[in-house]
Amino acid sequence: MSNWAGVTTLEIDTPALCLDADALEHNIERMAAFFQQRPAALRPHCKTHKCPTIAWMQLRAGAIGITCAKLGEAEVMAQAGIRDILIANQIVGPKIPRLIGLAAYSDVMVAVDDIANAQDLSAAACAAGATLRVLMEVDAGMDRCGVPPGEPSLALARQLVALPGLRFEGIMGYEGHAVMIPDPAERRAATEKAMGILVGVRDLLQDAGLPVGIVSAGGTGTYDVTGAYPGVTEVQAGSYATMDARYDTVGVGFERALTVVARVISAPREDMVVIDAGLKTMTTEFGLPTLVHPEGWALQSLSEEHGKLRREGGKPLRPGDVVTLVPSHGCTAINLHDAYVVTRDDRVIGEWPIAARGCVR
Amino acid sequence: MSNWAGVTTLEIDTPALCLDADALEHNIERMAAFFQQRPAALRPHCKTHKCPTIAWMQLRAGAIGITCAKLGEAEVMAQAGIRDILIANQIVGPKIPRLIGLAAYSDVMVAVDDIANAQDLSAAACAAGATLRVLMEVDAGMDRCGVPPGEPSLALARQLVALPGLRFEGIMGYEGHAVMIPDPAERRAATEKAMGILVGVRDLLQDAGLPVGIVSAGGTGTYDVTGAYPGVTEVQAGSYATMDARYDTVGVGFERALTVVARVISAPREDMVVIDAGLKTMTTEFGLPTLVHPEGWALQSLSEEHGKLRREGGKPLRPGDVVTLVPSHGCTAINLHDAYVVTRDDRVIGEWPIAARGCVR
Numbered sequence: 111m112s113n114w115a116g117v118t119t120l121e122i123d124t125p126a127l128c129l130d131a132d133a134l135e136h137n138i139e140r141m142a143a144f145f146q147q148r149p150a151a152l153r154p155h156c157k158t159h160k161c162p163t164i165a166w167m168q169l170r171a172g173a174i175g176i177t178c179a180k181l182g183e184a185e186v187m188a189q190a191g192i193r194d195i196l197i198a199n200q201i202v203g204p205k206i207p208r209l210i211g212l213a214a215y216s217d218v219m220v221a222v223d224d225i226a227n228a229q230d231l232s233a234a235a236c237a238a239g240a241t242l243r244v245l246m247e248v249d250a251g252m253d254r255c256g257v258p259p260g261e262p263s264l265a266l267a268r269q270l271v272a273l274p275g276l277r278f279e280g281i282m283g284y285e286g287h288a289v290m291i292p293d294p295a296e297r298r299a300a301t302e303k304a305m306g307i308l309v310g311v312r313d314l315l316q317d318a319g320l321p322v323g324i325v326s327a328g329g330t331g332t333y334d335v336t337g338a339y340p341g342v343t344e345v346q347a348g349s350y351a352t353m354d355a356r357y358d359t360v361g362v363g364f365e366r367a368l369t370v371v372a373r374v375i376s377a378p379r380e381d382m383v384v385i386d387a388g389l390k391t392m393t394t395e396f397g398l399p400t401l402v403h404p405e406g407w408a409l410q411s412l413s414e415e416h417g418k419l420r421r422e423g424g425k426p427l428r429p430g431d432v433v434t435l436v437p438s439h440g441c442t443a444i445n446l447h448d449a450y451v452v453t454r455d456d457r458v459i460g461e462w463p464i465a466a467r468g469c470v471r
Numbered sequence: 472m473s474n475w476a477g478v479t480t481l482e483i484d485t486p487a488l489c490l491d492a493d494a495l496e497h498n499i500e501r502m503a504a505f506f507q508q509r510p511a512a513l514r515p516h517c518k519t520h521k522c523p524t525i526a527w528m529q530l531r532a533g534a535i536g537i538t539c540a541k542l543g544e545a546e547v548m549a550q551a552g553i554r555d556i557l558i559a560n561q562i563v564g565p566k567i568p569r570l571i572g573l574a575a576y577s578d579v580m581v582a583v584d585d586i587a588n589a590q591d592l593s594a595a596a597c598a599a600g601a602t603l604r605v606l607m608e609v610d611a612g613m614d615r616c617g618v619p620p621g622e623p624s625l626a627l628a629r630q631l632v633a634l635p636g637l638r639f640e641g642i643m644g645y646e647g648h649a650v651m652i653p654d655p656a657e658r659r660a661a662t663e664k665a666m667g668i669l670v671g672v673r674d675l676l677q678d679a680g681l682p683v684g685i686v687s688a689g690g691t692g693t694y695d696v697t698g699a700y701p702g703v704t705e706v707q708a709g710s711y712a713t714m715d716a717r718y719d720t721v722g723v724g725f726e727r728a729l730t731v732v733a734r735v736i737s738a739p740r741e742d743m744v745v746i747d748a749g750l751k752t753m754t755t756e757f758g759l760p761t762l763v764h765p766e767g768w769a770l771q772s773l774s775e776e777h778g779k780l781r782r783e784g785g786k787p788l789r790p791g792d793v794v795t796l797v798p799s800h801g802c803t804a805i806n807l808h809d810a811y812v813v814t815r816d817d818r819v820i821g822e823w824p825i826a827a828r829g830c831v832r
Contacts, residue, residue, distance in 0.1 A: 123565040123832050157776065179776045199747075199776065200736040202791045204484040223737055227790045247737075254777060255737035255745050286774075375561040376584055376608075376616035384616050386560070390806050391831050394756055413647075414802050415518065415540045415560065416615060429588045430563045441775050445751050445807070448829050468809050468828075470752050471484050 114451065114458040120432050122451060122458060124373040125387035127443070129450040131459060133367035134164070134351060140364065141333065141350050142171035150337045153177050153196060153326065155348030158441045160466035161450065162190030164351055177326075177346040181205050181212065182469030188216040190465070195219065196245065196326065198282060198346060200255065202227055205471070206234045210242065219243035219279055223257045225269050228276065235275030243277045245324060246270060248311050250283030250304040263311045267320050280324030281315070283308040284346070289331030290360060297360075301335040309341035331360050354440035356396040368440050370399065371451075372417065374431045381421040383407075385433055388415045392435065393442040403434035475812065475819040481793050483812060483819060485734040486748035488804070490713065490811040492820060494728035495525070498712050501725065502694065503532035506706070511698045514538050514557060514687065516709030519802045521827035522811065523551030525712055538687075538707040542566050542573065543830030549577040551826070556580065557606065557687065559643060559707060561616065563588055566832070567595045571603065580604035580640055584618045586630050589637065596636030604638045606685060607631060609672050611644035611665040624672045628681050641685030642676070644669040645707070650692030651721060658721075662696040670702035692721050715801035717757040729801050731760065732812075733778065735792045742782040744768075746794055749776045753796065754803040764795035 114122050122128075145152045154168045157179035165176050165187055175194030178184040184195045185208070196219045201209045212218050213235070222228045222244045235242045246267055249256030257266050263281075271278045285304035291297035305327065312322045328336035328345035337345045349357050352368040372387035389412050392399045401409045406424020409417055419433065427433075437443035444450075445468065449461040475483050483489075506513045515529045518540035526537050526548055536555030539545040545556045546569070557580045562570045573579050574596070583589045583605045596603045607628055610617035618627050624642075632639045646665035652658035666688065673683045689697035689706035698706045710718050713729040733748035750773050753760045762770045767785020770778055780794065788794075798804035805811075806829065810822040 121565065125831050200790060202736050202747075203734050204482065208484075223739070224790050230791075249739060253743075254739075254774075254779065256739065258739070373564050375563050378584070378610060378615075378617065378619070382614075386563075387831070389754070389756055389803050390829075393750070393754075395750055413615075418615065429561060429585050430591075442750050446829065446831070468751075468807065470486050470748070470807070 115460060117458050118456055119371050119453055119458070122371060124371055124432070125391040126371045126451045127447040128369045128371050129352065129452045129462070130367045131452050131454040133365035135167070137351050137353065137364045137367060138167050138171050141347065142173070144334065145172065145337060148337060150342050151344045153344045153346055154351065155198070155346045156183060156187060156466065158348040158444065159351055160444060160464045160469070161462055162187055162192070162465055163462045165190070165192055168351065174344065177348070180469050180471065181209055182471045183466040184218055185212055186466040186469060188212060188218070193217045197221065198284070200224070200227060201231070206230055210234045210238045210240055213240050213242050217243065219245055221245050221247040221282060222270065223247040223255055223266070225266060228270055228273055232273040232275045241275060241277050243279050244270060245279055245282045245326060248281050248283040248308055250285055250307045250327070252284060252287045254286070256283060259307050259311050260314070264314050264318060267315050268318070271320055278321065280322045280326070281308065281311055282326040284329070285327060285332055285336065286329065289329035290356065292360060294361070297331060298335050301332040302339065305336055305339040305342060309339065312341055330357055330362055349440055352440050352444065354443070355400040355436045355438045358436070366436060368437060368444070369402070370435045370437060370443070372433050372435065374427050374429050374433065377428055380426055383419050383427045385417040385419060387417050387435070388412050390414060390446060392437045393439050393446070395442065396439040399435040399437050401433060401435050407433070409435065476821060478819050479817055480732050480814060483732060485732055485793070486752040487732045487812045488808040489730045489732050490813045490823070491728045492813050492815040494726035495712060496528070498714065498725045498728060499528050499532050502708065502711050503534070505695065506533065506698060509698060511703050512705045514705045514707055515712065516559070516707045517544060517548060517827065519709040519805065520712055521805060521825045522823055523548055523553070523826055524823045526551070526553055529712065535705065538709070541830050541832065542570055543832045544827040545579055546573055547827040547830060549573055549579070554578045558582065559645070561585070561588060562592070567591055571595045571599045571601055574601050574603050578604065580606055582606050582608040582643060583631065584608040584616055584627070586627060589631055589634055593634040593636045602636060602638050604640050605631060606640055606643045606687060609642050609644040609669055611646055611668045611688070613645060613648045615647070617644060620668050620672050621675070625675050625679060628676050629679070632681055639682065641683045641687070642669065642672055643687040645690070646688060646693055646697065647690065650690035651717065653721060655722070658692060659696050662693040663700065666697055666700040666703060670700065673702055691718055691723055710801055713801045713805070715804070716761040716797045716799045719797070727797055729798060729805070730763070731796045731798060731804070733794050733796065735788050735790050735794065738789055741787055744780050744788045746778040746780060748778050748796070749773050751775060751807060753798045754800050754807070756803065757800040760796040760798050762794060762796050768794070770796065
């Protein structure tokens with residue numbers, strides 16, 4: 111990869127995934143400040159940025175540990191020196207020996223919601239003479255993974271506590287059905303309902319004499335509600351560091367740090383030009399990315415290798431002209447790239463490896 | 472990455488992008504056979520498979536060269552020893568010196584549709600003492616890149632022929648608006664119309680005394696029409712080697728070589744389970760992937776890290792159970808992965824690097 115340090119974003123090769131260092135630092139500091147005077151702590155999710163550089167910035171700002179979606183991500187982060195890692199999903203099958211291996215060089219914690227899976231983890235941990243930290247995942251209303259609240263949660267927790275080789279640390283739940291609700295009052299209501307379910311399970315377990323040290327939940331859209339909810343001990347927000355166009359619309363108040371810089375490669379008509387960024391540079395499951403520069407043009411469509419821009423009163427564009435877009439979904443767009451081109455005051459200060467990119471296993 | 476050679480697909484870690492070697496070889500041979508007795512030749516597009524191993528299989532089966540979408544892909548293929556490479560897009564800005572560099576160790580050819588861009592290429596080639604092969608891209612009805620047919624094509628071609636440092640090799644056009652038309656007769660009609668435009672430009676240029684050695688076009692959905700159209704000299708089909716669910720529906724007769732093997736990680740209800748493959752493993756711009764195993768289950772939705780399966784009469788699934796899906800769009804799904812897990816008779820025979828993955832520049 112080229113050495114672009116010192117050049118402006120107008121000069122870099124395209125398409126490039128760019129990260130504004132000032133906005134990133136602002137976002138990390140703003141989120142850290144929210145948690146500074148609260149009982150709950152921040153355990154930022156690394157599935158969005160996938161970058162140990164950013165994870166360490168979050169830890170230095172006060173985060174108590176990190177969250178990962180995949181074992182492979184957790185391995186990358188542990189190899190970058192990070193110890194306290196929650197894998198917020200279930201680990202099954204051939205991955206279990208790898209997980210036990212990771213537990214030998216980190217304080218990894220994993221989600222469980224099934225007794226047979228927990229028994230597999232217990233057997234593997236015992237065979238290795240290891241202790242594996244587990245959080246029981248509870249379905250707090252999202253209808254995806256997790257044990258139902260109430261009696262099933264209590265029954266599974268009783269079994270988990272008794273399994274050798276596992277240390278039952280507490281519970282987690284994700285209010286993923288609430289994080290993107292546009293209306294703040296509705297979002298708050300849905301989040302409080304989900305946290306009521308989750309903290310209700312904590313109460314049920316504690317009343318039965320079971321230890322619940324950790325109650326983990328939350329995302330960028332709900333951090334302020336979840337992070338202030340009595341009983342929640344940690345919040346897993348991730349997108350706040352980089353942000354994206356979808357979270358811009360939710361109005362969570364973080365700055366836009368992530369952009370894609372692209373170039374016009376063809377200008378067949380005055381009212382339509384084609385750029386060098388398509389579906390292998392940005393994703394569309396949350397809608398089209400947003401064109402933010404130049405004014406008077408809009409992104410009309412993305413195909414595999416191309417984007418078509420439609421003129422809406424802007425000045426004519428020619429091949430070679432630079433345009434800037436904001437990805438609609440940062441998590442999946444970042445996962446397409448090997449490195450961030452990091453800028454400050456519009457000059458490149460370095461390239462940071464997206465070291466956990468593609469770690470789907 | 473683990474060494475899985477010899478294990479069955481039931482035993483590999485998941486999610487994994489799998490490639491059936493028999494189906495791949497069948498597809499490569501079937502396409503090669505189509506071109507064996509024809510004036511037109513095959514120049515397979517590598518933007519789909521992004522894998523030098525497969526590109527070399529295609530060349531050994533008779534392909535005259537390869538097509539790439541990006542300069543970075545072409546560099547990977549040239550470094551794997553492939554010489555005759557068409558970059559079927561315009562190269563602008565900071566990439567031009569890299570392109571001239573590539574021309575020093577390959578017979579690279581690039582698309583042009585703009586005189587200012589061609590002048591930039593010419594100046595860079597002359598400064599390096601190099602000769603760069605160019606194809607003029609014509610808009611054959613797709614309304615994306617390319618110079619319009621008729622007088623604008625003739626005028627640009629006259630200028631290109633006169634530019635020092637460039638060798639004008641001919642023309643290209645892509646009937647991308649036709650390749651996915653489900654009805655074969657409609658697809659044929661749209662393709663023949665597009666090829667009529669493209670070959671019409673060839674005639675116009677030849678009548679004016681300009682040399683048009685190459686007329687390049689085509690995709691997997693239209694190879695049989697484009698490849699038999701008088702005047703077309705080469706076809707750029709790519710998806711036929713691996714195939715995907717979308718091209719399955721178009722009915723082009725190639726075998727399904729590409730699958731994603733995933734595992735159930737959570738089974739919260741008898742009628743719904745969650746797998747470990749989401750939007751970072753497969754893409755959805757052409758719709759949801761197709762679940763092909765086990766019977767009696769269907770893919771209901773994909774989120775970032777998860778897929779939800781809905782029971783439709785199948786046997787119950789438990790955490791750890793293996794499922795198989797076919798990506799809806801192979802090109803973008805392959806681009807998420809670092810390697811294919813290659814199988815024959817359902818046993819792993821190796822892992823092939825997707826060496827050009829992420830080469831968006």
